[in-house]
Amino acid sequence: MRRFLESDLGFYYGVGVFIIAVFVVGLAAFAVINPGSLGTVELVGLSGGFLLFMLVYFIAISVQRLEDGDSI
Secondary structure, eight states: OHHHHHSHHHHHHHHHHHHHHHHHHHHHHHHHHSTTTOOHHHHHHHHHHHHHHHHHHHHHHHHHHHHHTOOO
């Protein structure tokens, strides 16, 4: 695990996974605390926006790998 996080790209992937975990835990906690306030429209909008954010994040990592000459 330590060897994986020593590289820049490994660190970026680790941060991405951590961000996803924080989002899922936060969304679950919000749903437990206020079960009636999270409707379908809000959930789709919030999840869709987060999905687009993470898509751009991981595309940026892929571009970084291509710039360094690494294979995907």
